[in-house]
Amino acid sequence: MFKFLKKDPIKKAKKHIDKALKELDEDYPDYASVEFERAAQLFLQEGKVEFAVKYYREAAYAALEDENHIRAAEMKIAAAEVLLTDKMYDEAGTLYSEASDHFFREKKMQDSTRALSMGVLCLLASRNFDSAVNLFRKAEKRVAGGKKPACPEYDFAQHSVRILFEGVTLSQDHLDRVISKVKPRPAEEEMVLFLSESVRLANETEVRIEWAGPESDEVSVKVPIEFELIYKSPVPVRVTECRFNLSSSLRFTKEPAISHEPATEESWLFELTPVLSGDGTVGPFKLTLEGESVLAHKVSNSIGFRISRAPADLALELTPSKISCDLGDEVIFDILIINRGDGPADNIELKVELSDGLQVSMGNAEKVINFLGSSETMHFQLFVKGVGLGEEYVTVRVQDSMSDKAIEKRSIVIVE
Secondary structure: HHHHHHHHHHHHHHHHHHHHHHHHHHOOOHHHHHHHHHHHHHHHOOOOOOHHHHHHEEEEEEEHHOOOHHHHHHHHHHHHHHHHOOOOHHHHHHHHHHHHHHHHHHHOOHHHHHHHHHHHHHHHHHHOOHHHHHHHHHHHHHHHHOOOOOOOOHHHHHHHHHHHOOOOOOOOOHHHHHOOOOOHHHHHHHHHHHHHHHHHHHOOOEEEEEEEEOOOOOOEEEOOOEEEEEEEEEEEEEEEEEEEOOOEEEEEOOOOOOOOOOOOEEEEEEEOOOOOEEEEEEEEOOOEEOOOOOOOEEOOOOOOEEEOOOOEEEEEEEEEOEEEOOOOOOOEEEEEEEEOOOEEEEEEEEEEEEEEEEEEOOOOOOEEEEEEOOEEEEEEEEEEEEOOOOEEEEEEEOOOOOOOOEEHHHEEEEEE
């Protein structure tokens, strides 16, 4: 018999909306804002999330007509909290950001910073990293402009950006302390819990580069070297994007064959060839790893070493190998120095040694060649005169500054 006392919440909400519109027509936006808020609460009570958000926003717009930025911010946060309960984190992040701007206009720095930080956290939870980072840069500028308010949500947002986007790894104890200080409102708890778990998993995920063979402080130009790219994660993740950084002195001869299957641990070999002498650096490599509970950009270590220039490989030809001449006559030998190596040779010493029955008739018995590039040759003629009868010997030795042993060729001269 009390049925007539029960009223349909949706019908009540519509009455509040009609009343709000009437208040707006009569130029009472403050009253209209209150009526829109009541309508939003009734829609929320009935699980009509879309309408609840719509009329919280209408309440905010009406408050702005009354130039009440504080109330506008509160209504947008109320709408954001409704979106959070429906896991619409990206849209909630936008509303938190707008609310922060209203608080900032009224110089409510504590409220503004918290709202902006919650916006960053929502965007990170929705995996909209670019927008989250841009929003956090905005928060940094605002905080830098004055005394930083005590805001655990800001600290958590800062550490989350560093771990998820920049690939930084922090000590687990420090991260736990940061997370424990966050005091979310009831509607925010699930999102903060989800993001906290994601950040913890990302922080425990490791990406590193290691030598595939023995470590070396110095390698040679044009001699291939092998490394291994490794990742380890507490939960299965897959690589969705990768970027490889090498110094200009290195080139890939075999890139990592990245697989995209989820795994807790994976590794890939890759091969590099140094092309220039000097300093070489492998890394950092940047991987984007995605799993059910985590999405993170991770940055590997770097490995540096010296690249020594490619060695020279000198060869020597002395012709003819045997010749006869009369006493007092002159013979001519051709000396050809060839660099068959991949690197240049410098300060090449050429020495001629003659047995007692011979002497150099023109030029010097010693020469220094300053430089001989790869695949280059150098030709000399040696003029020798027979001054004693019998079988005599011409010995030519060549050695560059980097070689431990000289190259030697010998010819026979029969003086008759």
